[in-house]
Amino acid sequence: MWERLHQVDWAKLGHAYGSAQGTPRALRQMISPDPTVQNAGWEFFWGTLNHQGDYYNSTVATIPFLIEALENPAIAGRVEILHIFASRWRDAPNYGGDPYVPTPPGGEDLPIPINEDAELWTCDPPYAVWDDSEADADSDAADGADSEDDEDSDETAQDAGDRRELSSGDADEDAHEHRPMNLCAWQTARGIEAGKPVYLQLLSDADRQVAQAAAWLLLHWRDTRIAAKSALVSWADDDALAPIDRATAILQFASFRAEGDAASFQRWLQPNQPPMLRLAAGLGWAKQLHPDPLPPDAMNDLLAIIDADPQVASQLPHVGILQQGWWGASGNVSVLRLRLAAHPDREFRWRIVQSLSQRYSPEFMCSDAETIPVLLARLADPFGRIVTSAMEALCERATAVGDLFPDAIDRIIACVEPRSFEDWGDRVSGLDNGATLAGQAVTLLKRIRTQLTPDQRSRIQHSLRRALEHFQDANVYISFGSMGIQAKSWLQSQLSEFHTTDPVRLHLCFECLAFSHMVKSGMRPAEALAELIARHETDPVALAEEARTILRKCTDQRNPAIGVGVWLMALGRDAEWALEHLDNMANGTLDQYARGRARDAAQFIRESLQVPVEPSPDPLGSPSQRIRAWCQSHPNLEDGIIQTELLEFLKDSSADVRTVALRWAANQPSIADFVAGHLDFFGELLQCGDSVEWGISDRFEFDSKTVFWRREIRSVRTVAIRVILELPEIPPELPVFAAMVDACRQPELQVWGAFQIPQFSIADWVWAAEATGDLDSAEIDLRILRQERVNEAWSERRYRFQDSHQLAKIIDAINGCVISHSE
Structure with a gap:
């Protein structure tokens, strides 16, 4: 050897x-x-x-x-x-x-x-x-x-x-x-x-752990998956094995979907099976069904199992769909986590409470009304890190806490006070000293400051002073996500925050947009952006003046000035007034990084000014205006004359005319018949890469953020794809999947300097892939596309990394994988 x-x-x-x-x-x-x-x-x-x-x-x-x-x-x-x-x-x-x-x-x-x-x-x-x-x-x-x-x-x-x-x-x-x-x-x-x-030979190895590890590896390839799943089923069905070993096989088996899996899960969920086996089967079935719910009987069985013996949940091995523990459990079983938040095992209880945070479990599906009472109950936990995790999850739901549970505000205020907790025993004192708990509580209270009474604001200030006296050590830090801030300085900065109900100061919002890890307010970028949006929509003149003042004083206000540049990119062409100030900052005495950020913002605003504004409808105007007027005046596609006119528009040399006509057609009830009568022509549209660009100034949601300017790149191919995806069935003659892959080689949208590829739903991708009749080839085409996106993410085109992550989810869906790439 x-x-x-x-x-x-x-x-x-x-x-x-x-x-x-x-x-x-x-x-x-x-x-x-x-x-x-x-x-x-x-x-x-x-x-x-x-x-x-x-x-x-x-x-x-x-x-x-x-x-x-x-x-x-x-x-x-x-x-x-x-x-x-x-x-x-x-x-x-x-x-x-x-x-x-x-x-x-x-x-x-x-x-x-x-x-x-x-x-x-x-x-x-x-x-x-x-x-x-x-x-x-x-x-x-x-x-x-x-x-x-x-x-x-x-x-x-x-x-x-x-x-x-x-x-x-x-x-x-x-x-x-x-x-x-x-x-x-x-x-x-x-x-x-x-x-x-x-690896295939190892499936029959005398060492079952080796054989099972080989099965886990073989699941990853479509051509060996049947052999691997068959081996895992044999171990899951083996009554001679311990329940934990059988559950391990089920959790691995569930990680890759295959036809007939539901029957296996139902068999393992039978009442005569050990509770651990049944729980593993239920979680596996739920993972494969997500986001659809488990059958009610199956969900009731899982609830009964953990109610009868919650230790079963903590004893499940961290393999397969639970490689990340219960953080990896699918959102359609979120209610189980709420039941387990009072688990007697402190380590498991802590991990469950952590999983109620959207930061750790973005798929969590229970409502705030269901979740907040569970988190409030954990504020009485004897262990500091569990209380702190509960407060972090409550902080994410601050508005709902104030609206749905105003009586809980006094309990939140009490958490600002220094407090003693039981010793965990691992000497990681920063998790249990109460400083982060106080910081998270103050942050929550700031987010609902307009709902606080004068008496509550007074008590918060009193509690802050007591916390400040207690956390005098310079080595004590408050954690906000992945960043740590010295407790003493941060608490000192919060004393003035509760004198009035005034909203947060703007320079902190701007600073947070630039460097969220350096902001002493504990504010998150989404919160800062929401505050700026509210100011922009209620008093844009005052907000612009504040931004202008910060840019003028950029030497003394470096971080807020960088944040102003980020905010102005959200306004696009409407921020033309700031170009002179950004140019001064870019050519000033600040460090290279700050000058570069100002230069980037100015360049983006100038580029937005070069993008034409979408024209308004006018039957006597340009071709772009005439097609828009035609769409407004024709409500449906039923009339044969209208169909003839539509076909002429679709054959126009202008990409704008064709994309507008296609977008109108996509909403017509009779579009399926129209496409069926012109399959060859739609096949040509799917291969057409012509596009037109427009600058759009209105409120727009992008990556869970709001912007007020975007650059749309409308491709004939992409709009034609969306027309066909509206049909009851994909005509087999049309190469829709190949067109979708080609469409994603070009951006469809630019916001804040980042390009986004066309967004099709995972269900549409799977549907189109199945229509090809060759899932293996379809998967390889998508993998080639994703590799291009990964390798170009840092290029000058500045594609979003989210695009490659979304493509990874699509590939997993086609491949049958139900665990994410981080699991």
């Missing part, structure tokens, strides 16, 4: 810290029977060859040897190797190296450098030659030679297993080959895929 380990020219490969010439040593450690040695090897593997999830050419080179190790039953760590393969396979597309894409990133599949002069290694097992006392050389037994045969130290080094001596002892450690990371990701995943015959 591993005879050719030293024929790889490791000195020409690299990892996170330079030359990879020491990699063979780490590989031998990873499969050592000695746990201490094995841990050292794995530490090197994760911390160096896969540092922070990255891929290197040395990562690529290790894969064939790890696959070979899997074939040897005597080797330790086989389960870990299989789990790593699954993780690395799933991560590769996120690095722009999707292994399904047939062409490697960059177009060239670079080979691993080989040193043909290196001697084969004949020792088996490979770890037997490792002497941990040697830092740079193995024992002489590596080549079957005795140390007394060595003539000098150089020969000893050449006989050693360490690659440093076996290839180029004089090589510069920094002279290794540099390979693009997206190519390394692609090659690593392709190397993992090459081991499928080995």
Whole structure:
């Protein structure tokens, strides 16, 4: 085994810290029977060859040897190797190296450098030659030679297993080959895929943990999924196995959807099955059904199980759909989390309360009216980190707290006061000292300040002073999400916030838009933007004057000035008045970053002024105006004359005329008949890349934010796709899926300098893919598209990373995967 380990020219490969010439040593450690040695090897593997999830050419080179190790039953760590393969396979597309894409990133599949002069290694097992006392050389037994045969130290080094001596002892450690990371990701995943015959054999391995890890890996490929799911079903049905082992198989089985899965879930949910098995089956079925609900009987069964014994929920293994624990549970079983928020196990209770935060579980589906009482009850928990997590989730629902539960405000105020909690025992005092709890409580109260009575504002100030006295230590911090702010300075800054009911100061809103992690108010960007929008819609003149004043004083107000630039980009052409001030800031004495942000804002506003404004309807005006007037005056498509006129418009040379006509047609009840009568023509429209651009000045929601200017790029192809997606069925003659892929190679919208590709629903993508009759080819086409988006996200076109994330969800839906790429 591993005879050719030293024929790889490791000195020409690299990892996170330079030359990879020491990699063979780490590989031998990873499969050592000695746990201490094995841990050292794995530490090197994760911390160096896969540092922070990255891929290197040395990562690529290790894969064939790890696959070979899997074939040897005597080797330790086989389960870990299989789990790593699954993780690395799933991560590769996120690095722009999707292994399904047939062409490697960059177009060239670079080979691993080989040193043909290196001697084969004949020792088996490979770890037997490792002497941990040697830092740079193995024992002489590596080549079957005795140390007394060595003539000098150089020969000893050449006989050693360490690659440093076996290839180029004089090589510069920094002279290794540099390979693009997206190519390394692609090659690593392709190397993992090459081991499928080995993984299939491991399904019948005597070590069931190895077999189950192999099944988990094989689920990821469509052509091996049936074999993997069959193996998992056999283990889930095996009454001789412990319930936790059977539940593990079910949670993995549920991660990839296949026809007939519902029957298996229903069988495992039967009353004669162990509670843990039934709970796993219910969660798995819910994950596959999401966002649709579980059948009522099944949901009632799950509620009864956790009511009878809540410990069953905490004992479920974190695998498959629960790799992230209950944070990964689907939104359609959110009600279970509310039941589990009072769980007797404090660690599990803490994680459940955390999962009620939208920051951790964006799919959470219970209403505020259902959730807030559960969170308020947790404010009486004896453990500080649980109370703090409950307050963070309440802070996200501040408006609902004030509107639905005004009597709870006094309980929120009480949380500002210093408070003692039971010791958790892990010495992470920052989670339990009450500082973050006070900070979150104050932030919530600020968001509902207009609802506070004078007495409540007075008590808040009193509580703030007491908290300030208590948290005098400069090393005590308040956490707002991922940022930490010194408690003493932040609490001091809040004393004046509750003197009146006046809204927050504008310079803090602007600062938050620029640097949310540096704002002492604890304000979130969405909150700051909402405040600015409210001011803009009620008194735009005053808001503009405040922004102008900040830009004039940008030397003294750097951060708010940068935020003003961000806000002005939301106004687009309507911010023309600010160009002079932005230019002064860009050419002023501020640092390079601040000048660059001002320059970007000014450039975006100037670009918005170059985009034409969409014309108004006029039957006697330009072609663009006439088509708009025609659409207004013709309510339906029933009349044959109107159909003839529509067809003429659709054949017009102007992309604007065609897109306006298509958008009108999409809303007509009889459009299906019209398309059926002109299939060839619509096929041509699906291949037409002509487009027109308009600047639109009105309120618009984008990525859960509001802007007042956007640039629309309306493509004939994209609008034609939307017409066809409105039909009851996709005509098989029309290449809709291919057109959707091509449409997403061009932006459809620009807001705040970011481009967005056309947005089609996941259901429409799946529908169009199924209409092709070849899901495998459709999936590969989408993967190619997504790889383009990932690799272009930082380019000058500035596509949103959300576009690649959305494409990943579509790919998973087509592939049958129900777990996200972060799970």
